[in-house]
Amino acid sequence: MVSRRVGQARRRLEAEGARVLALPPGDDLFYLLGYTPHPDERPCYLFLTQEEALFLVPELNAAEAAAHVPFPTITYTDAEGPGGALREAHRRLGAPPVVAVGDTMRADALLLLQELWPQALFIPGARVMAPLRTVKSAEEIAALRRAAATADAAVEAVFAAVRPGVREVELKRVAEDALYDAGAQEVPFATIGVGANSAFPHHTTSTAAAKAGEPILVDLGSRVDGYMSDITRMAFLGSPPARYLEIHALVEEAVCAALETIRPGVPIREVDLAARQVIERAGYGGRFTHRTGHGIGISVHEAPSITHTNERPLEVGMTFSVEPGIYLPGEFGVRLEEIVVVTAQGPQILSRLPRDLRVL
Known part of the structure; x- marks a missing residue:
């Protein structure tokens, strides 16, 4: 797999x-090698050319990297710093x-490369890597499905733990524990928004407590x-009022409209527009403040971006x-989110949890 992806x-x-191509520790490196070292302030790069591949890594990570990186390696110690290793890389790679x-390269790591190659034009690595990662293999989809199963289990665990007075941070801990118990190896985020906090699309989980009627x-x-x-799923503590039920039903209608649009060859923009038009017709267009979706794979946000300006065909x-949403500041917000795979027959939803x- 490594040789195939490096060739691509x-x-x-x-x-x-x-x-x-200069890649730091992170998701692009993991895609190529199935491994990425711990990212920190110490510069680390995979350099790839048509003829060569070279891995520059701090000495403290070199032993672990040796088991995963099938390329010549240059190391440096903390006392030495990366200067000598970078000069050796320059000697081997020339002046591109x-x-x-x-x-995702840190600014200080990029500045070192700009000093190393002052004559070079630097371009985004996504122009190389994003096209490789956008369409998933059967093995990648299977991994996404396994991850989705852990998320389903965690949502159920959170709902089971909700009661008046329980704090968002306590529910976040329930979610994290449930994810690990279900087989997750990492939990990058678990966001809980109660009451009016649900109206913040990227709410930071707080000590706010759940209340009946929210x-x-x-x-x-x-x-x-x-x-x-x-x-993303929604629950209500107590009997939901008509206004909440109206908004929830609109968001569900928007999800269904988007799903019905998904099939190979359809421009991505049509998926966003299908969801957005449902919400706009109901008079809440100004309260749907983000794109309809984002690609997902090794990164939680990657290509493609599901916006009304993206003309790329599915x-x-x-x-x-x-994941359309309606957000009413000071009251509440509703968002419902599915992860889908485009198949020849249309969308395949990875979650098994109902959106009710x-x-x-």
Whole structure:
């Protein structure tokens, strides 16, 4: 797999007119190697050209990396710093006119490369890597499905733990424990929003307590075998009023409209527009403040972006979220999220949890 993916990256590198691809620790590196070292302030790079591959790594990570990185390696100690190792990389790689750098590279690590190759034009590494990662293999989809199962279990655990007075942070801990118990190897996020906090699309979980007569938004994600889950579901503590039920039903209608649009060859923009038009017709267009979805894989947010400006056609194997929402500041918000795989027959939803409002 490593040789195949490295070969694909080299072909993309050539197509973009770049001489060197420089990747830091992170998701792009994991995609190529099935491994990424711990990211910190110490510079670390995989350098890839048409002829060479070179791994520059701090000495404290070198032993672990040796078992995963099948390329020549240059190391440096904390006392030495990376200067000598970078000069050796320059000696081996020469002076490239164009360098593609990984999008998540730290600014200080990028500045070192700009000092190393002052004559080079630096371009986003996503131009090389994103096209490789957008369409998933059967093995990748299987990993996403395993991750989705852990997310389903965690949502159920959170709903079972909701009672008047329980704090968001306590429910977050329930979610994290449930994700690990279900097989997650990492829990990048677990967001709980009670009451008016559910109206913040990216709420930071707080010490706010659940109250009767209020909704609870649960948005969480786990990593299994390198691949992510992401799900959002809603519950209500007590009997929901008509206004809440109206908004929940609108968001569900928007999800269904988007799902009905998904099939190979359809422009991505149509998925966003299908959901957005439902909400706009009901008069809440200004309260749907984000895109309909994002790609998902090794990263929780990756290509494709499900916006009304994306003209790219859907392809079999694309995986992304469908998550319209309506947010009413000071009152509540409703978002429902599915992760889907594009198949020849249409969308395949990875979660097995219904989107029905859970009344607690």
